[in-house]
Amino acid sequence: MTSRSFSAVIQELCPELCVSVSLFYLVLRGLDTIEDDMTIPFATKEPLLRDFDKILDKQGWTFNGNGPNEKDRPLLVEFDVVITEFAKIPKVHQDIIRDITRKMGNGMADYAGDEEHNVNGVKTIADYDLYCHYVAGLVGEGLTRLFVASGKANPILLEKENLSDSMGLFLQKTNIIRDYREDLDDGRAFWPKEIWTKHGTKFADFADPKNEEAALNCISEMVLDALRHADDCLFYLAGIKEQSVFNFAAIPQVMAIATLALVFRNKNVFQKNVKITKGEACQLMMEVGNLRSVCNIFRKYLRVIHEKNTPKDPNFLKISVACGKVEQWIENVYPSPKVVSADKTISGNEESSEEAAAAKKEAIMMVAAVFGTLIVLSSLMIFLAWMMGARFDLAWSHLKEQGWSPSLPVISEAGTAAIKEEL
Amino acid sequence: MTSDQATPAVSLKSVLVIGGCGFLGHHVVKILREHHPETVISVLDLRTNVNRFPGINYYDGDITSRASVDFVLAKEKPETVIDTVSPVHGLGKEVYFKVNVEGTRICLEASRDAGVKAFVWTSSASVLFDGESDVVNVNETAPIPTKALDPYTETKAIGEEMVLKANREGGMLTCALRLSGLFGEGDRQLLPGMLQVLANGQTKFQIGDNTNLFDFTYIGNSAYAHILAAEKLVALDAAKTPKSESTVDGETFIITNGEPVYFWDFPRAVWALRNHYPSYYLKMPREVGVALAGAAETFAWLMGKEPGFTRFRVKFSCWNRYFDIRKAKSLLGYKPLWSLQEGLVRSLQWLEEEVQKQDEKKGQ
Numbered sequence: 001m002t003s004r005s006f007s008a009v010i011q012e013l014c015p016e017l018c019v020s021v022s023l024f025y026l027v028l029r030g031l032d033t034i035e036d037d038m039t040i041p042f043a044t045k046e047p048l049l050r051d052f053d054k055i056l057d058k059q060g061w062t063f064n065g066n067g068p069n070e071k072d073r074p075l076l077v078e079f080d081v082v083i084t085e086f087a088k089i090p091k092v093h094q095d096i097i098r099d100i101t102r103k104m105g106n107g108m109a110d111y112a113g114d115e116e117h118n119v120n121g122v123k124t125i126a127d128y129d130l131y132c133h134y135v136a137g138l139v140g141e142g143l144t145r146l147f148v149a150s151g152k153a154n155p156i157l158l159e160k161e162n163l164s165d166s167m168g169l170f171l172q173k174t175n176i177i178r179d180y181r182e183d184l185d186d187g188r189a190f191w192p193k194e195i196w197t198k199h200g201t202k203f204a205d206f207a208d209p210k211n212e213e214a215a216l217n218c219i220s221e222m223v224l225d226a227l228r229h230a231d232d233c234l235f236y237l238a239g240i241k242e243q244s245v246f247n248f249a250a251i252p253q254v255m256a257i258a259t260l261a262l263v264f265r266n267k268n269v270f271q272k273n274v275k276i277t278k279g280e281a282c283q284l285m286m287e288v289g290n291l292r293s294v295c296n297i298f299r300k301y302l303r304v305i306h307e308k309n310t311p312k313d314p315n316f317l318k319i320s321v322a323c324g325k326v327e328q329w330i331e332n333v334y335p336s337p338k339v340v341s342a343d344k345t346i347s348g349n350e351e352s353s354e355e356a357a358a359a360k361k362e363a364i365m366m367v368a369a370v371f372g373t374l375i376v377l378s379s380l381m382i383f384l385a386w387m388m389g390a391r392f393d394l395a396w397s398h399l400k401e402q403g404w405s406p407s408l409p410v411i412s413e414a415g416t417a418a419i420k421e422e423l
Numbered sequence: 424m425t426s427d428q429a430t431p432a433v434s435l436k437s438v439l440v441i442g443g444c445g446f447l448g449h450h451v452v453k454i455l456r457e458h459h460p461e462t463v464i465s466v467l468d469l470r471t472n473v474n475r476f477p478g479i480n481y482y483d484g485d486i487t488s489r490a491s492v493d494f495v496l497a498k499e500k501p502e503t504v505i506d507t508v509s510p511v512h513g514l515g516k517e518v519y520f521k522v523n524v525e526g527t528r529i530c531l532e533a534s535r536d537a538g539v540k541a542f543v544w545t546s547s548a549s550v551l552f553d554g555e556s557d558v559v560n561v562n563e564t565a566p567i568p569t570k571a572l573d574p575y576t577e578t579k580a581i582g583e584e585m586v587l588k589a590n591r592e593g594g595m596l597t598c599a600l601r602l603s604g605l606f607g608e609g610d611r612q613l614l615p616g617m618l619q620v621l622a623n624g625q626t627k628f629q630i631g632d633n634t635n636l637f638d639f640t641y642i643g644n645s646a647y648a649h650i651l652a653a654e655k656l657v658a659l660d661a662a663k664t665p666k667s668e669s670t671v672d673g674e675t676f677i678i679t680n681g682e683p684v685y686f687w688d689f690p691r692a693v694w695a696l697r698n699h700y701p702s703y704y705l706k707m708p709r710e711v712g713v714a715l716a717g718a719a720e721t722f723a724w725l726m727g728k729e730p731g732f733t734r735f736r737v738k739f740s741c742w743n744r745y746f747d748i749r750k751a752k753s754l755l756g757y758k759p760l761w762s763l764q765e766g767l768v769r770s771l772q773w774l775e776e777e778v779q780k781q782d783e784k785k786g787q
Contacts, residue, residue, distance in 0.1 A: 306685060312695070316688065316691070317684065317688060317689070317692040318762075320688040321683075321762075324682065324745075328636070336559045
């Protein structure tokens with residue numbers, strides 16, 4: 001009920017993962033519901049966030065402190081059901097979910113208590129990465145540990161923590177970029193100052209159509225920052241063995257790259273919510289089947305970004321580099337078939353003489369074409385002139401009478417005579 | 424990047440840079456001075472009156488003369504030789520063979536006989552290019568085409584083979600670096616060519632769909648790779664470490680910026696840094712471009728002139744031409760010191776300063 005985009009893919013997961021991932025989702029949703037609710041005083045909120053992992057072991061626990069307008073309030077009012085189901089999943093899954101919940105709860109509590117963050121938003125790109133790590137990167141880590149514990153993914157994904165982190169960051173950053181208007185209206189700012197202050201003095205200024213150029217350059221730099229996670233995402237997906245887990249992980253990523261291509265240098269982002277169409281979303285879901293098709297989707301949307309890129313953008317070349325980097329990563333994994341040139345090598349000498357003959361023939365053809373064109377054009381011009389009333393008959397008569405080398409006085413007289421006759 | 428320079432793990436006692444006053448060579452000398460201030464550096468070049476630095480021993484000489492090379496080696500006794508000599512494009516076949524083959528053979532033999540420990544040679548990634556097909560993410564395992572693109576490429580391939588074959592002969596360790604798409608301070612071909620297009624008002628033309636990737640390389644990074652290679656060879660104890668796939672000696676390495684970009688994006692970035700932005704682009708399919716170039720070549724041929732607009736150039740701007748440099752990263756520890764953007768900014772600043780110098784000379 002609480003997830004429109006993830007519920008479908010969660011249900012597609014294999015049985016032993018489906019329940020655990022669903023519970024993981026609901027637990028984090030509960031955490032998020034407490035964190036998001038501005039009607040809960042911080043003094044009440046903080047211990048709940050920091051101790052939420054322990055709450056998972058308190059049978060019968062519920063919470064009715066959410067404001068009436070908090071849309072996921074029912075989840076916490078009936079959280080005892082979640083706790084009951086949590087107790088039934090494998091212990092190793094419980095431990096993973098508890099660990100992530102503890103880390104995330106602490107992170108959220110830190111941010112909730114951070115006056116600087118709440119009033120002024122995110123400062124540096126490093127802060128931005130850290131924030132996204134807490135709200136999304138940890139989710140990637142937790143899911144990865146669940147996948148590996150179930151034998152559905154390569155354990156090497158646990159060693160390369162940056163990969164699962166990138167999966168989370170890529171999604172979260174895409175959402176943050178896309179949600180500029182929504183967050184602005186809510187009085188929040190998640191775009192890092194390190195980026196947007198290069199392009200404007202106030203975060204709200206980008207919504208003013210007068211500042212369109214600066215706004216486009218700014219969102220361009222935001223997309224550039226997000227793109228540096230793209231090849232890690234593909235790397236991560238290469239480590240997944242099981243089909244339903246692959247689909248679960250890949251579908252959000254292709255949605256994200258499609259969204260990045262949509263928001264890149266898109267002025268509408270600053271005026272309203274921008275989304276890929278439902279039709280496009282459905283097509284992406286159907287196209288995701290294996291790593292190769294995901295790579296093709298990524299390449300397709302990189303080309304869209306590339307096409308929209310403009311030299312007027314201060315990051316023009318860097319965006320080209322970022323797209324090229326992912327394309328090269330794809331080429332490393334799926335090399336283009338190479339053209340075999342052995343035949344050409346064997347007949348090298350023959351080709352030389354053939355090339356010479358071809359060049360000569362080509363030259364003759366070109367000369368013929370040129371003269372042919374000249375003749376055709378000349379004929380056409382003469383015909384058109386005649387159609388427009390040129391008196392070639394008079395000219396011809398004069399030439400016959402006066403010869404082919406007229407002098408100036410003769411020309412003058414002839415001209416005058418012609419004019420008089422016409423008049 | 425100066426503040427980021429760490430002290431190298433390996434010191435270089437003495438280095439002779441052959442071709443050290445050339446486009447690439449003088450950057451090798453420059454970066455060598457910065458990274459290894461204690462090293463005794465000498466330069467052998469045909470002419471040494473340009474691109475000079477203080478504290479360097481300069482020798483005019485001819486690398487195709489064994490006596491000339493022996494003289495410098497005897498005087499300097501370098502531990503390392505970095506041979507960057509490379510004649511410019513457009514010369515005759517005889518010159519290329521004389522310099523790239525005979526000259527290289529002389530330098531190799533003379534260095535070996537003089538007890539040089541490490542020999543780094545500048546090759547070209549164009550040895551992997553047959554002039555007829557894409558170069559897509561090619562690495563060092565790709566075979567060298569038997570039909571060379573041109574005499575320059577042919578002689579570079581021969582020279583490279585000589586260098587690799589000479590490895591560990593007489594105790595000298597060798598390697599070759601294949602460079603690609605060089606631009607930077609001292610550039611007389613690539614960037615000036617693009618600025619000429621700007622001056623001619625031809626920036627709106629695009630041939631192909633601009634989805635082909637190309638590796639342009641900032642000269643500073645290529646020069647730095649030579650120093651890394653020298654460090655690795657000097658640090659290698661050949662007596663203890665037999666030759667294998669994981670040793671640096673006897674190997675060739677492709678060196679680029681590691682940042683392939685869509686072909687037309689690079690010249691457009693150049694023009695953007697000169698505040699020029701075409702208001703629109705005339706996009707011509709590759710086939711049309713090839714046909715028009717063919718016509719232009721025919722016309723020039725009939726008139727007995729050299730064509731500027733050729734089928735090769737049209738195809739070149741539509742080909743992929745980028746490389747996989749993971750071998751250089753893992754074995755040499757190579758990482759570009761300057762990004763493509765940084766290299767471009769530095770290069771255009773240098774060009775601007777050069778123009779100002781010319782103007783000042785005229786003003787005098």
